[in-house]
Amino acid sequence: MEYNFREIEQKWIKEWRKRETYKVTEDPSKEKFYALSMFPYPSGAGLHVGHPLGYIASDIYARYKKHQGFNVLHPMGYDSFGLPAEQYAIETGTHPAETTEKNIARYREQLDKLGFNYDWSREVRTSDPSYYKWTQWIFKQIFNSWYNNDTKKTEPIATLIEKFNANGSYNVNAAQDEEWFKALDLEKFPFFGEYFVGEFTATDWQSMNEEQQQLILMHYRLTYLANSWVNWCPALGTVLANDEVKDGKSERGGHPVVQKLMRQWSMRISAFAQRLLDDLDTVDWSDSIKEIQRNWIGRSKGASVKFIVAGHSETIEVFTTRPDTIFGVDFVTLAPEHPLVNVVTTAEQKADIAAYVQSASLKSERDRQSDVKNITGCFTGAYCEHPFTGKQIPIWIGDYVLASYGTGAVMAVPSGDQRDYDFATHFKIEITAIMEGADISEQADASKDKPLMNSDFLNGLKGKKAVNAAVSAIMDKDAGRGKVQYRLRDAVFSRQRYWGEPVPVYFKNEIPYLIEDDQLPVTLPPIDEYLPTEDGDPPLARAKKEDWDVFEGDRMELNTMPGWAGSSWYFLRYMDPHNTEEFVSEEKMKYWNQVDLYMGGAEHATGHLLYSRFWTKVLCDLGHLSFNEPFKKMINQGMILGRSSILNRDKANPNTYVCVSHLEDYNEKFPSPEYKTVDERFQKLRIDIHLTDNDSLDKEGLKAWQKEYFNAEFYPKDSGFSCGHEVEKMSKRWYNVEDPSVLCDKFGADTLRCYEMFLGPVEQSKPWDTKGINGVHNFLRKLSRLYIDKEGVLLVTDDAPSKDSMKTLHKTIKKVTEDLNRFSWNTVVSGMMIATNELTEQKCHSRAVLETLTLLLSPYAPHLAEELWEKLGNSDSVTTQEWPVFDAAHLVESEIHYPVSFNGKMRFKISLPAEFTKDQVEEAVLAYEKTAQYLPDGKPKKMIVVPGRIVNVVV
């Protein structure tokens, strides 16, 4: 066999391992490059052809950078804590560690076949105690920190205690819940009294006992324990982060999610909202990911305004982005859950309000969201005062106001906001017009460019001026202030699950304390069943005291960390994976620094990619990192979609299957009274894609595939039979999954690597179609035939290469280099194909050309390149060779083929000496015989000559 890829690939996999070709060490004499692919969760299903797409791309880039002389870190590992292994444990009793181990072995086997240049000695697994020891250590760092809004930085909790000791809470500007003091159990702080609003003196602080101080500090820490509304998923028995909930259902499994008040650990990511937003400008990520993060953070600038409730001491605080419309307020709406609802409601309205609150609480979050058109609400009977006019403004409640955003209350300006408008119209509330020239007879006018009216001191103003004037007036009245509001909520960090990192915390008198560093890691204790206890405690509650390797206080923390904990910092551990003293040494962290190229799916935009940025900022503020952002450049690979095969079954005659091109003809010939049209008549069944080849069905294969097809009848009976097809996500249940290992066995890893790149731009989603793989395989075979003949005899000569061959070579060096520099992986393959075609045509077997060609091939087809490199007589690895340099001298042409256009339409080409000036070209074109055909009078209106490129004649 001329291109024996099986032999070649197996040989080099062994050799590379033996020679430790891909081992990476820190080398200060070389510039570093850090290429990273998102590590996978090792699922039971194994890899499909979609997974390696990004891995191959980053592998090619890493190899290319190594050729260019960079010291390249390109590691791989496993995000090995997760729900599926635990679900399997619940069903079968198998320890998740065992399942995980097995799945990792399968992943490794599949990955090894693909020829990646990973340094496996740096592998990390998030579920390995030597790894999660440091996840726990980072948790402790975050626990021991607070966010200083004055310095805009994370600071150790000690600096806060210093401030408390010096001045109490005065001069402390910390990121915390604005009304944190309301959550404090005042019975434990008798000296605060009922008017406590969160301020205390140094003397107060010093007179507090340990418990009291800890309770106060808990409201400042960057990770804190609090009763918060969480997304509870009963089916999974755990809480979920906001990004783990899609359309009111759990992202994994699609189970219903309800809101529940629970005492949970949270991470104060909201403190970083502005920095997470601002620093997006410093990273080279796709616009779409940046946009998704911006939307998720959801910054709105506006004002918070207080309305005094008539006859009460209470005020209602609202957030508005349009303080300029303050004179258009016709009512105030509270969320049904708003704490003041019970306080302000009048006796007459009590029953109605109670009924409405009750009905709203019964509706799930999902129902409330989907039911936008149905306007509901209820009047409380109470009024508040307009801060400027003193007008009595009715207070309503309505479920279009969300309790969880802003203050849970809005000042309704029906003339300027459509939802308020709809609400007012529905309940026949009078609408005040406040903008000149605005037509509000049909709908609200939300524009900012019309001058205000009926607005006292704002009359005639518009836009920013009006907003600023309104805000300063509101401040003068002491009725509020300008404010920036974010949608980003703190991230819930507790999971009521077993297979995750234990939180390094124990409780004494229900106060949490950290486990000492030298006791870490707190490892997972063995338990008898992976289910919650009968009391509803998390699975870890099943562990007895002696089952824990570390046990302190009254009890250990029973929650584990969420999936994103381990993945928020794994890129750091690759730098120094075996360090037992630190999570990463300062030296190695400074050397490898940020990830230069991060390859991964866009689906992590609001989860992993946001949390990693958050932890990086915390660790940077605390002095553990020298950089502020983890991933400098990111490319999101698209999804590879499957091409499902569809078999048409006659519903009237369920054992008969009809060829896709005979559906109408069959339906006419054998009409069915029940199913009239073709659409009604046929059931579309998905069958294993390996039973079809280019839609043509293997009938015997189908009969053998599943019992129900054993006696299948086909129409037409004897001629060829075609199935339909559908492009959709690759999934086991559609029988459309392609296993890369199977393709590796059939065509070789080098072919698969080239083919996955050849499919198109990596960022784009595209259907997987095995048909084209032959073409790419042929290319590699054709290329190898430049070096060796059918019998394996070396054809390479030391003859001087022809001018044409040198031109082909240098053209290709230029193309490959330029394309890789702009991350255009797909066009490199066609460039190499063109080179191969041309060199074959030129019968080029010259060493000078082929040696360099091998280098160009090496990132894409490393096994073949290594083999050819050895065949050329080299003993060192091709991976250590320097990247070829493009020499323009080889591309210089004596003649240039000018395309000649008339009025912009290309008509013919003319070959002219390269040194011709504009005038000479013009002259030559006019003298050319074919020109007369398009220019009968020989006199052009105008002539455009771009030397070396094009001629355009304007007729």
Next chain:
RNA sequence: GCUCGAGUGGUGGAAUUGGUAGACACGCAAGACUUAAAAUCUUGUGCCUUAUGGGCGUGCGGGUUCAAGUCCCGCCUCGAGUACCA
């Protein structure tokens, strides 16, 4: 609804700064080899056409330009994200 992308042959796609639209590959067709098939090789392949020629062609309609897939304006379709966010 809002935000961000994308629309090019039968298919995947190429065209990097406005300068030969459809590279490269698949598929298809014809031919060679063969008893036959597979494999391989050669040639052709955007559409229309009265065919050594001409016309039309990058979602649609306008515009700028000597020249537009590329730039500008308006629209349509598809995909992704997000959604009573005040």
